[in-house]
Amino acid sequence: MTRIAATSGGLAVLLISTSLQAQDAIVARRIAHIEKELLGPVQISGMAFETHTLAERMAEMHIPGISIAVMHKGRIDWAKGYGVASVGGAAVAPETRFQAGSISKPVAALAALRLVEQGKLSLDADINDSLKSWKLPPGEGANTKPVTLRELLTHTGGTTVHGFPGYAAGDDVPTLVQVLNGEKPANTAPIRIEAPPAEKWNYSGGGYTIMQQAMIDASGEDFPTLLEHSVLAPMGMTHSTYHQPLPDQFRAVAAAPNNDKGEPIKGGAHTYPEMAAAGLWTTPSDILLFAREIQTSLNGKSNHVISAKMARAMVTSGLGGWGLGLKIDGSPDNPRFGHGGDNVGFHGLFFAYEKDGEGAVVMTNGDQGPRLVPEIMRTIAMEYKWPDDRVLLRKAVKIDPAILPRYAGTYAWMPKFDMKITLENGRLLLQTVDSEPVARPAHFPQSPLYAEADKKFFLLDSPAEIEIVTNTAGQTEYLLVHEGGQSRKIMRK
Structure with missing residues (x-):
């Protein structure tokens, strides 16, 4: 009886250990996917998803440190720190405040x-x-x-x-x-x-x-x-x-x-x-x-x-x-x-x-x-x-490049900030900029605009869709930004 109980207990311990190892492997794979395959809000239909690594994005966005924790089925599945708690300082740990x-x-x-x-x-x-x-x-x-x-x-x-x-x-x-x-x-x-x-x-x-x-x-x-x-x-x-x-x-x-x-x-x-x-x-x-x-x-x-x-x-x-x-x-x-x-x-x-x-x-x-x-x-x-x-998923189409210069310009987005559309190398780029000179300018990247139609565009880093509204002469008057079931008019300056 004692021998059987010991063997049974050993098998139970072995099964638990094996189960925990398998669970750890699943969590490790999930963490690796998240670290290596960050996804923007929009992808182009019919094309491979554009992904980035966490390290790339942290460097690009000048973020020294990040801490992540995930709960799954009622318990903390994993918690991990990335980068540093202070520039030149200690690494971020799950306990970093x-x-x-x-x-x-x-x-x-x-x-x-x-x-x-x-x-x-x-x-x-x-x-x-x-x-x-x-x-x-x-x-x-x-x-x-x-x-x-x-x-x-x-x-x-x-x-x-x-x-x-x-x-x-x-x-x-x-x-x-x-x-x-x-x-x-x-x-x-x-x-x-x-x-x-x-x-x-x-x-x-x-x-x-x-x-x-x-x-x-x-x-x-x-x-x-x-x-x-x-x-x-x-x-x-x-x-x-x-x-x-x-x-x-x-x-x-x-x-x-x-x-x-x-x-x-x-x-x-x-x-x-x-x-x-x-x-x-x-x-x-x-x-x-x-x-x-x-x-x-x-x-x-x-x-x-x-x-x-x-x-x-x-x-x-x-x-x-x-x-x-x-x-x-x-x-x-x-x-x-x-x-x-x-x-x-x-x-x-x-x-x-x-x-x-x-x-x-x-x-x-x-x-x-x-x-x-x-x-x-x-x-x-x-x-x-x-x-x-x-x-x-959104579908990108080709449009006549001759109409693109009409859309370039500066648009009054919100107090202190404008939305600027420029044409560079045949492609429209959108950027948020300060509406007036300031001692510490905002630091926002340029984002490519992809056409859904002649007057409708989307971004890969935002779920918003941007519609160009023109007058009878074909001149751009304002933008309509559609997002979350709402539309906002942004006048050209």
Whole structure:
């Protein structure tokens, strides 16, 4: 009996070992595919897919370091760092901390919802009922309706201030009340009500800063301490903190920010007193722990922070496709939640599916992260056969080269930026440029335009389609940019 049991046990160990080795081999192949075959959003039908290696793209976009973590079937499948945490410094490791930017918001939202369930905050009462250290001034005219926490969380409170630039090394850092009032040394405008609450979606980091003050007043604790014991510790996010600036003991394991040319930001990471909106230091693996907590809370399997009912409210889509702190998309059958984030010299993105325990997080320490991160996410989605972020196939056609010069010109795209189309060697190229001379010019690449028809073009690095609109004389008047079911007119200058 003992001999049989020993043999049986040995066989079990052997089978487990073999299974783990096979699983490791699968993961290794997936990582290799992602590292070697990054995909842009658009490919040309009938042609081999154009791919790039991760190393090539990091060099091209001057991004010193990247950290990636992927969740599969409810567990972290792999986490890996690439490049360096700082120019000339240590390599990025899975434990390297990055500034999360606006990914700070959903984690802070989770803490606010915990306070709601504890009876310390209300989702639907006037937020001023919870504010003690400061009060939100009433709006003017038609904007006199009280603002609620629910509206602040969903960016429907009508509040001002989109985002925050932070404070460079050596700058005076304002108190939270000074930020709310727009008083020096704050570098942003006062946070006020500018539109009727609950009627329109308008992204507002200012709203989350109001929420931060309400959470401090309701709990009687400083924000980093509140977040540590209410959400970070219960979820096992041991490599995360809302302390601003980052405490000295963590600096050795933190990434340093870099501009769009790969040059270090002078003085290092900016300080963000707007902690709920932009103050989290974290890792991709820790953000996946947050995402997994939402997934398991939804089905009642693990409710370390909030109830299943509150988790469901958090991922229920409202105006603008937003839940309580999270962007909601995907399909009705397979919804997903996520958030992106940008601080000076940092960029990150995460998303996770409600079902099946799938998700991914990518963080970078370079200002061109918004160009590269979607490619990484798309390639991960393709590798794991997730339903979203698929490659678009478009058909390119040949058109009369004699008409191309008519389309070259400069078009007024948005405040501070123009869209410039040039003709070089018989090919149209599109580039975003500064609309007026600046001390630090933007660094955007030229992208070839491919023709779908005489007046319709597409790019390989964007899902947008560009339609040329001409007058009766054949002169170009404006562009129509079609993307995401919407069209935007961009006038020629």
